Every structure is written in structure tokens, then in C-alpha cells.
Amino acid sequence: MEKKxxxxxxxxxxxxxxxxxxxxxxxxxxxRGSIDDxxxxxxxxxxxxxxxTEIEAEIEINTLSNFxxxxxxxxxxxxxxxxxNLSLQLKNKVKNSPIVILQNGLGIEQIFIDHDFSEIxxxxxxxxxxxxxxxxxxxxxxxxxxVGVIKGSELILNEIVEQISTPYxxxxxxxxxxxxxxxxxxxxxxxxxxxxxxxxxNGVFHRxxxxxxxxxxxxxxxxxxxxxxxxxxxxxxxxxSLLLISKLSDGQLISTLQDIKNKRQxxxxxxxxxxxxxxxxxxxxxxxxxxxxxxxLIKLKSKLYR
Numbered sequence: 661m662e663k664k665x666x667x668x669x670x671x672x673x674x675x676x677x678x679x680x681x682x683x684x685x686x687x688x689x690x691x692r693g694s695i696d697d698x699x700x701x702x703x704x705x706x707x708x709x710x711x712x713t714e715i716e717a718e719i720e721i722n723t724l725s726n727f728x729x730x731x732x733x734x735x736x737x738x739x740x741x742x743x744x745n746l747s748l749q750l751k752n753k754v755k756n757s758p759i760v761i762l763q764n765g766l767g768i769e770q771i772f773i774d775h776d777f778s779e780i781x782x783x784x785x786x787x788x789x790x791x792x793x794x795x796x797x798x799x800x801x802x803x804x805x806x807v808g809v810i811k812g813s814e815l816i817l818n819e820i821v822e823q824i825s826t827p828y829x830x831x832x833x834x835x836x837x838x839x840x841x842x843x844x845x846x847x848x849x850x851x852x853x854x855x856x857x858x859x860x861x862n863g864v865f866h867r868x869x870x871x872x873x874x875x876x877x878x879x880x881x882x883x884x885x886x887x888x889x890x891x892x893x894x895x896x897x898x899x900x901s902l903l904l905i906s907k908l909s910d911g912q913l914i915s916t917l918q919d920i921k922n923k924r925q926x927x928x929x930x931x932x933x934x935x936x937x938x939x940x941x942x943x944x945x946x947x948x949x950x951x952x953x954x955x956x957l958i959k960l961k962s963k964l965y966r
Contacts, residue, residue, distance in 0.1 A: 669738030672789035680826040682717040689720040740768040765930025780810040808837020846882040852916040853954035863910030
């Protein structure tokens with residue numbers, strides 16, 4: 661039985677997912693969590709794919725405050741720094757509905773664990789999406805996005821994957837989700853620090869040897885922390901993922917650069933600084949000097965722009 665899909669977050673990822681789901685005749689609505697009591701309305705959202713194909717759909721837009729209960733699948737595409745407030749808003753609305761987290765970073769699911777949500781699933785995104793105007797955006801798939809169990813069951817995981825997957829935005833179940841989370845978090849720590857500081861697109865790492873060498877140094881630092889935390893990763897497999905994403909998202913601007921240019925808060929706290937904090941907890945802070953410096957520079961740049 662198909663369930664209603666509530667997408668919380670009206671950024672480029674949330675809008676793209678909503679359009680693809682709507683085109684597959686799924687019951688989907690975008691909820692804004694930071695705006696209260698706004699009336700329900702429809703917005704026509706247009707997506708431009710890699711091959712210049714244009715796909716559009718009318719999507720229902722509503723606000724979280726208009727719902728006493730969310731009965732269905734709750735997909736989080738909001739910025740992860742809003743999870744603390746969002747978990748408080750959702751606590752009495754969700755009941756037993758599964759939460760699927762489509763966000764970047766390490767430890768972002770912890771607040772939902774702390775608040776004892778019964779069904780928590782974590783996705784690692786392998787797509788890029790970028791707003792070009794108010795309701796027009798570009799979308800590039802890199803690979804199938806894996807989803808794994810944080811708290812819940814593999815049976816429900818499989819049901820969730822079936823209901824949120826579409827041909828243009830596919831998902832798959834993943835047993836070793838923590839390994840995938842770490843690999844993508846390390847790659848994102850590179851993209852979301854070096855690219856915004858250079859003010860350049862994601863393709864720089866396969867085009868420029870100096871940028872690539874810096875990326876490899878950061879990856880080497882982060883892999884040491886990952887392995888010390890009990891998750892087995894090799895530097896070469898993270899580097900391979902970095903280059904794949906760099907090639908397939910050539911010309912796309914990373915989200916942190918978009919956030920800085922639009923004077924919005926970045927997610928660097930759940931990327932570089934999350935890895936630095938884990939290194940501190942292992943008494944290995946000195947092992948991640950470049951990771952830390954790049955994070956501090958992004959934090960400063962974001963502050964200066966705002």
C-alpha cells in the first residue's frame with residue numbers, strides 16, 4: 661500500500677524529488693518547517709536534466725504547523741543544522757511513521773535517536789541539484805543513492821526504497837550504511853571546503869592536479885579518524901569516489917558555495933568540524949590539521965558574507 665510522502669525542506673533536492681515522485685503519481689507534499697501557518701498552495705516546479713530534457717509538475721506546498729499528525733513517510737531534505745528544532749516539532753506529529761534523512765554530514769541522525777523516534781533511516785545522496793531561478797533547477801544523478809537502517813527494520817527499509825524511488829532519482833537498500841556515510845562525509849568535507857574557498861565548481865579535482873593533491877591530503881587525514889572509529893575505509897576508495905563525483909558533476913556548484921553566495925548558514929559543522937570533533941574524542945586532533953583549517957576558513961568566509 662502506497663503511503664503519503666512528506667518532504668520537509670524546499671531546497672533543490674526536496675523540489676527535485678517531489679517532481680519525480682509526482683510524475684510517478686505518488687502522493688507527495690513539500691512541507692516548510694521554518695514558516696508557520698501558511699496556506700496550502702500549488703507551485704509548478706521545472707527540472708532541467710543532464711541531457712537538457714525538461715520535466716515539470718505542480719507540487720502541493722504546505723507548512724508543518726498545519727498538521728497535527730504526519731501519517732506516511734517523512735523525508736528530510738532540510739539543512740542538517742535545523743534538525744534540533746525540527747525534531748521537537750516532529751516529536752508529537754510522527755508517531756510510528758518512518759523518518760528518512762537525506763542530508764549531508766556525520767552524526768546528523770543523533771538528535772532523532774535521542775528523542776526516541778521509532779523508525780529512522782539514513783540516505784547518502786549521490787545526486788547534485790542546483791537552483792537556477794525560483795522554481796527552476798538543474799539536476800544531475802551520479803549514482804543510485806543508498807538508504808540504510810539507523811533504527812528500524814530491513815522490511816520497512818525495502819518498502820521505503822520502493823516507494824521513494826523513481827527512474828530519475830533511484831534509491832537502493834544498503835546494509836553497510838555507516839561505511840557509505842563516512843565515505844561520502846569525507847568526500848563532502850573536501851568539496852564543501854575547497855570548492856567554496858576557490859569559488860569554483862565540483863569539476864576542479866579532475867581538472868587541476870594541485871587541487872587534487874590537496875583533496876588527497878584531506879582524505880588521508882579523515883580516513884585515519886574513520887578507521888580509528890571502527891569503520892574500515894581505504895584512502896584509494898574515497899579518492900575514487902571523489903573523482904567520480906567531480907567528473908559527473910563538472911560545472912555544478914557545491915551547496916556550501918551556493919549557501920555562502922546566498923548569505924545562508926552552511927553545513928560545515930557536520931562535515932569538517934564533525935571529523936575534527938571525533939579526532940578530539942580520540943585524542944588525535946593534531947592528525948587533521950588541513951581538515952580543521954579548511955573548516956575554519958569556510959566558517960570565516962560564511963560569516964564575512966553574511
